[in-house]
Amino acid sequence: MASVTGTGESVSAASLRRLPSYRQYLKVLQGMGREVVSCSHIGQALKLNPTQVRKDLAVTGIVGRPKVGYETEALIEAIESFLGWNNLNQAFLVGVGSMGTALLGYDQFNHYGLKIVAAFDNNPSLIGQKIHGHEVLSLDKLTDLAARMHVLVGILTVPAQAAQSVANLMIFGGIRAIWNFAPAPIEVPEGMVVQTEDLFSGFAVLSSRLAEVMGIRRKAGVNADANRR
Structure with missing residues (x-):
């Protein structure tokens, strides 16, 4: 465990x-x-x-x-x-797709000690746009800004194939903890913290329990029909 x-x-x-x-x-x-x-x-x-x-x-x-x-x-x-929620941790988010946009729009993070202070992407059509009050910055600015601002938390919401390379940029910038929403594991040096969120695993548990519940109900229905006969 x-x-x-x-x-x-x-x-x-x-x-x-x-x-x-x-x-x-x-x-x-x-x-x-x-x-x-x-x-x-x-x-x-x-x-x-x-x-x-x-x-x-x-x-x-x-x-x-x-x-x-x-x-x-x-x-x-x-x-x-x-x-550590009584101390506000600044965070960088990388990957302004559906998941990243949703996280940028969540206004309750401050209550849990987290503040997203910048968002990054490598998509030219997104760079310069404002998403939920955050201007999307070019990914090549990540390392320098993280080092200058002493940001310790990175939020990863990129496709699987980009996860490790973006994680490396975070590491080079001095980020010490990565909240990984990418559908891929990442490797980090000893002393860093990674929390990977696997949404599909969560849904697998949900769907399995639903199937179990529905199976119980179907079985109960069959037994009830048999008793009526």
């Missing part, structure tokens, strides 16, 4: 993926005026084992009160601090 190092212990990728869900739910509770929350309450709401919730929250360093729980605001702050 993939893991990262944090707070002196190994933190699983699954735990990291759950923390934003906790934060989102806690924000809802905060808006409702709820000042204290327990792991049991969070687990019940999110359909998770309370013990797992407690283990996940422990990596943030926060300690709850026995039989009481956590202060909602303090828990939100602990999660945001652990994930």
